[in-house]
Amino acid sequence: MTSIKWQYALSCVFFVFSIIGSSFAAGGFEYLPDEATLGLWHFDNGDVVDISGNEVKGEIEGKAAWDENQKWNKEDKPGKSFIFDGNTVISLGEADVLIPKVEITIEAWVYPEDLTGWRLIFTNWDGPPGAYHLGVQNGIAKFHINTEKGTAFAGAPKPLELEQWQHVAGIYDSKQIKLYIAGEEVGSTNHGGKLVSGGFDVIIGSKNTRQFKWKGLMDEVRVSDIAREADVLSPNLDAPQAVEFSELTLPLLWGSLKK
Numbered sequence: 001m002t003s004i005k006w007q008y009a010l011s012c013v014f015f016v017f018s019i020i021g022s023s024f025a026a027g028g029f030e031y032l033p034d035e036a037t038l039g040l041w042h043f044d045n046g047d048v049v050d051i052s053g054n055e056v057k058g059e060i061e062g063k064a065a066w067d068e069n070q071k072w073n074k075e076d077k078p079g080k081s082f083i084f085d086g087n088t089v090i091s092l093g094e095a096d097v098l099i100p101k102v103e104i105t106i107e108a109w110v111y112p113e114d115l116t117g118w119r120l121i122f123t124n125w126d127g128p129p130g131a132y133h134l135g136v137q138n139g140i141a142k143f144h145i146n147t148e149k150g151t152a153f154a155g156a157p158k159p160l161e162l163e164q165w166q167h168v169a170g171i172y173d174s175k176q177i178k179l180y181i182a183g184e185e186v187g188s189t190n191h192g193g194k195l196v197s198g199g200f201d202v203i204i205g206s207k208n209t210r211q212f213k214w215k216g217l218m219d220e221v222r223v224s225d226i227a228r229e230a231d232v233l234s235p236n237l238d239a240p241q242a243v244e245f246s247e248l249t250l251p252l253l254w255g256s257l258k259k
Contacts, residue, residue, distance in 0.1 A: 143170030
């Protein structure tokens with residue numbers, strides 16, 4: 001009898017997912033801040049406002065421009081992504097709140113238009129190491145972590161795609177550095193210790209020296225003080241899209257089911 005009940009419950013789950021899955025994939029996803037969110041930038045409405053609650057101030061150095069041609073969003077709720085033209089960066093200052101000691105997750109949706117040399121996504125780094133460095137070297141995504149025990153990194157086995165939206169996430173749990181592309185783990189290395197900041201600026205699209213600037217689009221940049229699980233990095237891995245959240249949207253439903 002118990003087996004029958006479980007089969008019935010699972011069939012209901014699959015039925016619900018089949019109904020909302022298709023509509024969710026079309027509706028899209030936008031992160032909501034939670035208690036682990038240190039910084040979160042949607043880049044909507046022509047601003048660089050941090051909606052995490054920490055209100056980290058972002059200063060645009062260079063041209064401020066937003067892309068409105070990506071048709072991610074519902075027509076009645078337009079969204080934008082920030083254009084990095086190869087000369088523009090967003091400085092968040094020293095922003096100690098963005099440098100936790102034990103664990104960290106840094107993630108972003110990126111649309112690269114040039115992957116020659118180094119192109120940086122999100123860093124606290126200079127010439128000497130800071131706390132972290134999420135970037136791309138000749139197309140290969142890498143996530144560097146610097147702790148009291150030294151510096152190490154996890155790298156991807158193959159390059160990112162040009163002119164395609166891709167979700168990139170670097171995770172450090174005080175035991176391992178992991179790199180995820182499109183929700184899949186693509187690299188890891190053992191490393192430990194507490195994060196060490198060099199007193200450098202935290203930068204979106206470059207590093208403290210303002211070198212190796214990102215060229216392309218970027219959206220949904222999020223920093224967290226936990227090592228997030230892969231299944232919550234981004235419920236929609238097609239593209240970063242705005243959505244009206246309700247109890248029936250996929251991430252919230254999945255969270256309820258796991259409970």
